[in-house]
Amino acid sequence: MDDINRVIERNRQRYLDDLFTLLRQPSISAQDTGVRECARLLQGLMEEAGIRTRIFETARHPVVYGEAGEPDAEKAILVYGHYDVQPPEPLAEWLSPPFEPSVRDGKIYGRGSSDNKGQLFAHVKGLQSYLEARGGLPRGLKMKYIFEGEEEISSPNLEGFAAAHKDLLKADAAIFSDSHVHESGFPTVILGLKGMLYIELVVKTIKQDMHSLKAASLPSPVWRLVTLLSHIKGEDGVVKIPGYYDDVRRPTAEEIRAVEAIPYEKVAIMRDHGASHLIQGRTTDHYYYNLTFEPTANIAGIFSGYQGKGSKTVLPAEAHAKLDLRLVPDQKPKRVLNNLRDYLDDLGYNDVRIEVHGELEPSRTPLDNPWVAVAVRAVRKAYSMEPVIYPGIGGSGPNYVFTGTLGMPCVLVPFAAHDQANHAPNENMILEGYFNGIRTAAAIIDEAAKA
Ligand SMILES: [Zn+2]
Incomplete structure (x- = not known):
């Protein structure tokens, strides 16, 4: 990884400038503002990074699809993300304009900086740094990218698109970078959504x-x-x-152990939420157990x-x-x-x-799926820290399109911080989170090739 890390260090400013170009383009799916322009812009940035890219029309906002590596490679990883953003209102509460990205106190501020342009773009730059350092993808591995423009309006066309393009999207595993790392700063790997x-x-x-x-x-x-x-x-x-x-579905013993290993203090959680107690569920009042399994x-x-x-x-x-x-x-x-x-x-x-x-539909990838270990190894390598593994989280998203419609494991690898203020004024992406994301994306390519 040293060679790739050197490339990333050398290109820090350029990788940041390219992200800023993407953040400057509004792409508000709910308001039909700038989404098509953003798809074309993203296509150009992906092409520059070495990804063969096509835009597919849907009933509303286009899908940007890309591939890198030998066309007949046997192994493939599918990276999912979304380039549309939430409306920026209320505008008066932003300390800097939502579509004029700026860095303050080690954070990139701007609509979409963490949800999800900053996180998906880390994968584009991770690939670019890999290609620059190694001259090409590992033999037998292909990277695929599907970036939709409708996630913030509940992905009305994603499932239909996936069902109609099963061959195109065929892969061994899907990787999705959304949500956030653990409050303590430890990286996380998430295996399910409600x-x-x-x-x-x-x-x-x-x-x-x-x-x-x-x-x-x-x-x-x-x-x-x-x-x-x-x-x-x-x-x-x-x-x-x-x-x-x-x-x-009854959680496995390993899944229960993973949930119990998530760092958490009951009293601190109650204080943070201003709550007098936690819900006594069917079996326990363990915060993460109920959040994950109930x-x-x-x-x-x-x-x-x-x-x-x-x-x-x-x-x-x-x-x-x-x-x-x-x-x-x-x-x-x-x-x-x-x-x-x-x-x-x-x-x-x-x-x-x-x-x-x-x-x-809900979705959960089993903890013992071999691609989970691949993602964990990649994160460990990129952060030099042990990731916290969540068998599931309380939130919802379109993961079932991958685990259900396309029948592949889906692993979430977030790069944003817990206080990213997504969907809110002053949305931000931690600057080092972006670069950790780029390192993780490159490490996923490395580890996938060995798997
Ligand atoms: Zn969102």
């Missing part, structure tokens, strides 16, 4: 809001809704939908009736609750939805409407 069923429950009992004197004789949608909600989850935190836990049923919002100043005596006509249910392997959003519908019907809530706002 799925999601996002629903809204709608209860309507009368044709319009009325004087609350009528509550003596007419049914209240709000009482009906809160009573219904108490049937979904109990005081003990356990979800009551029949069959909810049937498909929950599905949730969260009420994200509940609204009805008068919310204004002072009092207003009203009998509301409608009540709404938005719920996000984060699912773990091998739960299926469709099955959970059907079970919930049947359950509500059995309880006599046939009148309650369920609106579906989103569905995402």
